[in-house]
Amino acid sequence: MRLGSKTCRLTVLIGVICLIQAALAFHPPIVTAAAGAATVESVQVEVLTTAPTPLRVTRRMAESVRTIGEHLLLGHATAEVGERRQHYERLVRDVFDRVLSGYMIESVALEPAAVSKIQIRIAPWGDTVRQVDIQVDYSGIAPAGVSLLKRDMGKLEDDIRVALLGLPVDAVDWASGVARELIRELLRRQLPEFHFSLDVEAGQQTKVRLSLFPTGEIVREVQVSLRSKSIPNLLLVHARPAVEMQARTMRGLPVPYVERHLAYFTDQVRQATRTDPVIRQFDLQVSPVVRPQVDAEVAVNVEAETWRIYGEVYLDVGRDKDNVSGQAHVGRLIAPKDELFLEAKVLPGDLTWQFMPGWGHQFGPESRAGIRYRTNDRQWGWWWSQGLGGRWALRAERWWNSDQSDQYEFGLRYKLHDFLSAELVFSNGRSWLRMVGHL
Secondary structure, eight states: OOTTSHHHHHHHHHHHHHHHHHHHHHSOOOOOOOTTOOBOOEEEEEEEESSOOOHHHHHHHHHHHHHHHHHHHTTSBHHHHHHTHHHHHHHHHHHHHHHOOSEEEEEEEEEOSSEEEEEEEEEEOSOBOOEEEEEEEOTTOOHHHHHHHHHHHTTHHHHHHHHHTTSBGGGHHHHHHHHHHHHHHHHHHHOTTEEEEEEEEOSSEEEEEEEEEEOSOBOOEEEEEEEOSSSOGGGGGGGHHHHHHHHGGGTTSBHHHHHHTHHHHHHHHHHHHTTSHHHHHTTOEEEEEEEOSSEEEEEEEEEOSSEEEEEEEEEEETOSSSOEEEEEEEEEEEETTEEEEEEEEEETTTTEEEEEEEEEEEEETTEEEEEEEETTTTEEEEEEEEEOSTTEEEEEEEEEOTTSOOEEEEEEEEEEETTEEEEEEEETTEEEEEEEEEO
16 A cells, blocks of 8 residues: 555545544543643654664654544543553554554554654564666657756655665555655656656565656757858858757757756757867857757857858849859958958859958847948949848848949848748849859
């Protein structure tokens, strides 16, 4: 019988009542205290064992004996209890002996008072538990995620062993309720996103199987992206496998659990990027963002402190002339928000190169603007770009021609993935679709 469950406690109480009723059938009725007479107001219990017994187990025994004592003694005159002490001691012994397995009761001593004391001495019999083997089933959680769970569980496995080692084998069944209480307390305090089941196979080598089950929404997939506005994205290709491997540790975990450990998972992603030789050699700044949800996202921004280097290839659909081109950007920060740069654009159709030195200023996290000078035709132009959140961005540019026929261009861009974007372009009354490859 497991004394830890409410059902078993109720069973104990019913057994107590039945025994009391049986006892009253053979003994004169117990008279409650007269007005002004001292009565039993509370019961204290001390359990003594002849062999070392886990503290939680003896505490559980004491709680059971106190329940018995309170039903028998509370409200009765201390003088009457003193006169019938042996009768009450025998009742306590008989009731407790019915629910106690693996132990024999050597003696019960009752001290009647307003705070009555019951001292019960027990001794184990039969084989005892010499070894406890614990197997924990984490229900498909990734090994790296398991290491975090083990950290949160602390010394739970050791506490379970302490609760069972040295117990009589026959006592393991109900004493496992102590282990359940340990686990329940820990989950409530440290792992509220999980529930559990516990199977115990009693023997001198007791086997315990603890299964943890996540509750609520579970992380099913994790999408990873590595992006940079200051170095070519191709340089980040070798960093992706390590980041993806680390991101997969979130699979199978409850979404609220990942949210609660967001700093841990963010730091683990950052550490994974440090294994890449390019990031490590040039001491690039890594800013990972983890978004916990059923389809989680890990976005890693990798930036250089003083340089902005990137390249793009354009394929225009719906445009007859110059529909294939490429552009390289090399810039150096001269202040935290100011950049001097040189851009080179190539038009393979007529093998034309355009060189454009310029200046740019960062007005906000997603907002930049500046001026360019195109050396080929000696034209000045301004440009502006604005992130719209997520994968969307807006840009605009305008060139001043000497013949007053200014050129302007607007683009609404959507980033399909780290190496490809689609952009709807509007220029001087015309429009087309541009595919942008990010190098």
